[in-house]
Amino acid sequence: MSEYAIAADGLTKVFKTRGGLVTAVSELTLHVQPGETFGLIGPDGAGKTTATRVILGLLRRSGGHSSILGYDSMRDTYAIRERVGYIAQQFALPADLTVMENMQFFAHVQGVSPRQQKQRIPDLLAFAGLGEFTERLAGRLSGGMKKKLALACSLVHEPQVVLLDEPTLGVDPVSRREFWHLLGKLRAEKGLTILVCTPYMDEAERCNRVGLMVNGRFIAYDTPKAIKRQVNGRLLEFTPSDTPNTLALLQNPSRLGVDGILEVQTYGAMLHLFVDDPALRVPQLTAALSAQGITLDGLREIEPRMEEAFISLIRRQEEERVDGKRLSVVGTA
Amino acid sequence: MLRRIWAVLQKELIQTLRDWRTLLIQLSIPMIQLFLFGYAISMNVEHIPTAVSDQSLDAASLAYVQALQASGYFDAVMYVPDQAGVVAAMDASEVQAGIFIPPDFAGKVARGEGQVLLLVDGSDIFTSQSAYNAATAVSQNHATDLLLQKVTRAGMVSDDQTLLPLTTSARILYNPNLDDLWFLIPGMLAMLLQMQTVTLTATAVVREREVGTIEQLLVTPIRPFELMIGKMIPNIIIAFVNLLTIVGLGVYWFGVPFQGDFGLFLWLSLLFVFSGLGLGLLISTISQTQKQTLQLISLITLVGTVLGGFIFPRYTMPRWIYYVGYIFPMTHFIPIARGVISKGVGIEYLWEQVTALAIYVVLILIVAARAFRERLD
Numbered sequence: 177m178s179e180y181a182i183a184a185d186g187l188t189k190v191f192k193t194r195g196g197l198v199t200a201v202s203e204l205t206l207h208v209q210p211g212e213t214f215g216l217i218g219p220d221g222a223g224k225t226t227a228t229r230v231i232l233g234l235l236r237r238s239g240g241h242s243s244i245l246g247y248d249s250m251r252d253t254y255a256i257r258e259r260v261g262y263i264a265q266q267f268a269l270p271a272d273l274t275v276m277e278n279m280q281f282f283a284h285v286q287g288v289s290p291r292q293q294k295q296r297i298p299d300l301l302a303f304a305g306l307g308e309f310t311e312r313l314a315g316r317l318s319g320g321m322k323k324k325l326a327l328a329c330s331l332v333h334e335p336q337v338v339l340l341d342e343p344t345l346g347v348d349p350v351s352r353r354e355f356w357h358l359l360g361k362l363r364a365e366k367g368l369t370i371l372v373c374t375p376y377m378d379e380a381e382r383c384n385r386v387g388l389m390v391n392g393r394f395i396a397y398d399t400p401k402a403i404k405r406q407v408n409g410r411l412l413e414f415t416p417s418d419t420p421n422t423l424a425l426l427q428n429p430s431r432l433g434v435d436g437i438l439e440v441q442t443y444g445a446m447l448h449l450f451v452d453d454p455a456l457r458v459p460q461l462t463a464a465l466s467a468q469g470i471t472l473d474g475l476r477e478i479e480p481r482m483e484e485a486f487i488s489l490i491r492r493q494e495e496e497r498v499d500g501k502r503l504s505v506v507g508t509a
Numbered sequence: 510m511l512r513r514i515w516a517v518l519q520k521e522l523i524q525t526l527r528d529w530r531t532l533l534i535q536l537s538i539p540m541i542q543l544f545l546f547g548y549a550i551s552m553n554v555e556h557i558p559t560a561v562s563d564q565s566l567d568a569a570s571l572a573y574v575q576a577l578q579a580s581g582y583f584d585a586v587m588y589v590p591d592q593a594g595v596v597a598a599m600d601a602s603e604v605q606a607g608i609f610i611p612p613d614f615a616g617k618v619a620r621g622e623g624q625v626l627l628l629v630d631g632s633d634i635f636t637s638q639s640a641y642n643a644a645t646a647v648s649q650n651h652a653t654d655l656l657l658q659k660v661t662r663a664g665m666v667s668d669d670q671t672l673l674p675l676t677t678s679a680r681i682l683y684n685p686n687l688d689d690l691w692f693l694i695p696g697m698l699a700m701l702l703q704m705q706t707v708t709l710t711a712t713a714v715v716r717e718r719e720v721g722t723i724e725q726l727l728v729t730p731i732r733p734f735e736l737m738i739g740k741m742i743p744n745i746i747i748a749f750v751n752l753l754t755i756v757g758l759g760v761y762w763f764g765v766p767f768q769g770d771f772g773l774f775l776w777l778s779l780l781f782v783f784s785g786l787g788l789g790l791l792i793s794t795i796s797q798t799q800k801q802t803l804q805l806i807s808l809i810t811l812v813g814t815v816l817g818g819f820i821f822p823r824y825t826m827p828r829w830i831y832y833v834g835y836i837f838p839m840t841h842f843i844p845i846a847r848g849v850i851s852k853g854v855g856i857e858y859l860w861e862q863v864t865a866l867a868i869y870v871v872l873i874l875i876v877a878a879r880a881f882r883e884r885l886d
């Protein structure tokens with residue numbers, strides 16, 4: 177028995193498609209401690225859903241090993257299903273059942289006794305803020321309420337582990353915050369182990385640890401803090417008077433004659449710029465750009481967030497793949 | 510296990526009842542189809558529009574034409590002078606049958622040489638067959654009447670004595686329509702039950718996959734076969750309500766007598782219903798979308814109806830097609846239904862088909878359960 181709530185070692189999933197073999201998950205290794213909230217983050221098509229499904233035993237694995245609470249994903253499928261809650265990404269609860277009927281259905285199926293149901297279902301509905309909507313058809317709930325109902329349904333058998341695949345997809349920011357508030361309560365009160373797939377970086381920040389997944393593998397696997405530290409340099413934020421031009425110049429710093437520029441990212445109308453030493457570079461930069469007739473508005477140094485770290489790490493990964501070094505060399509110079 | 514089946518069953522029942530419009534359609538389809546079939550068949554072959562060319566116009570010929578019309582099969586809609594006129598009317602699709610009576614009919618009948626020419630539009634197979642059968646039967650009956658009259662007149666028997674007790678027994682033969690419906694109702698029962706059970710099951714599963722609820726169901730401890738059973742039961746109930754509707758209408762409305770043991774028939778129908786459910790599940794595992802499912806089902810129903818002997822007798826089929834027919838459960842069930850309903854025979858005459866159907870059910874459920882995986886891939 178492993179002491180991990182969720183474990184994967186060298187987990188691989190290859191799909192056979194008409195176009196050939198697709199490796200959706202490639203030698204993924206992750207270990208989630210009991211009570212931990214782990215974020216599986218990555219862009220679309222990274223393999224988050226596939227990894228989750230294989231770990232749950234919904235898909236056959238092509239290689240490696242995985243288990244939940246020590247139960248093997250393939251062999252002990254039903255032991256896992258009795259102890260785990262899951263919200264699928266393309267999640268759908270029977271739309272023509274009411275909120276209450278949905279809860280009761282999943283409770284029955286999970287073998288929750290009627291006595292326990294009587295107490296637990298109202299609690300969960302109140303917890304999810306659905307207490308007033310018990311008679312409403314699930315199909316008529318708003319997107320956010322549907323997700324909360326899905327969460328409530330997945331918790332009805334008091335699982336020790338929940339796997340949530342993009343649980344806040346298509347939900348407004350307020351509902352998203354509420355949803356995470358619910359997760360936080362569960363974590364604190366019940367010690368629930370949570371694995372959450374998400375493309376949202378603000379959600380990644382809420383996890384104890386995250387795995388940054390690209391093309392089926394982790395390019396980073398650590399606490400959000402440590403991951404942010406992996407980014408080279410320090411981050412400046414500003415709004416240039418002429419964004420396209422500035423971007424072009426900064427992407428080719430030798431033309432500008434300023435050293436120590438590591439990376440530039442767009443952020444709406446603003447630019448995010450990684451430099452080696454702000455104290456040294458800010459004056460140089462302002463001077464060089466004003467020589468080109470560009471002024472910088474609201475220039476300041478900010479803490480890199482997961483978002484910047486994420487883009488930076490992915491970019492570094494891509495460039496290492498393409499031509500080995502360029503930016504990393506600049507970074508360490 | 511029972512608890513989970515019960516949970517699925519409850520869910521399915523709620524969903525079925527909530528969608529009452531669909532349920533209503535499902536329950537009325539058999540009725541509508543039965544009426545369509547029942548009336549289309551009995552109306553087509555009766556009242557065949559007929560052209561009459563009577564060149565005798567004597568008492569005998571008039572009596573004969575009268576007898577033809579009285580049978581209900583022929584309506585003399587036009588009178589033409591000669592045979593060419595009959596053909597012309599048929600060419601123009603004004604009539605589907607024609608009667609040509611040559612001159613001096615009465616005299617020829619008296620001499621025992623009476624001849625009538627019946628012309629039938631062969632492009633409509635059902636009409637031409639019933640026209641042919643009806644005309645033959647009416648003629649024979651008419652001839653018998655004439656013979657009887659002759660014999661009676663000759664004083665060979667008294668009026669109250671019947672020489673040829675043929676008239677009554679011949680009358681049943683005159684009613685080939687009723688035979689058609691007798692022949693058709695068991696087949697229709699088979700076809701409708703099959704179509705509904707297959708469709709209901711297949712779409713129930715495919716819909717679950719299409720709207721994505723299947724993934725949420727699969728991660729619960731429900732075993733695939735529990736899900737299968739839970740989903741099947743409401744469909745079995747619907748199928749049986751329809752079965753009762755068809756049999757009830759057949760017996761009480763169309764007057765088709767139910768000759769055999771009704772209880773036995775219900776049991777054998779249950780077996781047949783299971784074959785449809787298995788087939789439906791199998792189809793649902795093969796097809797990915799509702800559209801594919803429906804297309805597969807209509808293909809299977811069509812081919813199964815033809816090869817199963819619903820309309821065309823199976824013994825006329827080429828060998829290999831005959832054997833291909835065994836793939837479809839209807840092939841096994843139609844003889845059972847005909848045997849019990851029309852002939853009134855018991856299991857002792859049907860055990861071969863019943864065994865075949867039972868083996869079929871077991872095999873298809875095993876195949877369907879294996880194809881119906883607990884995983885997504």
Ligand SMILES: Nc1ncnc2c1ncn2[C@@H]1O[C@H](COP(=O)(O)OP(=O)(O)OP(=O)(O)O)[C@@H](O)[C@H]1O
Nearest residue numbers: 191193198200219220221222223224225226227265
């Ligand atoms: N059933 C399947 N058959 C073939 N290929 C698949 C299948 N499911 C997923 N893939 C492929 O595997 C890769 C990973 O997909 P996956 O859905 O796991 O990504 P994801 O990280 O969840 O993306 P998203 O954020 O869009 O949900 C993609 O290239 C996808 O096309």
Ligand SMILES: [Mg+2]
Nearest residue numbers: 224225226265
């Ligand atoms: Mg996904």
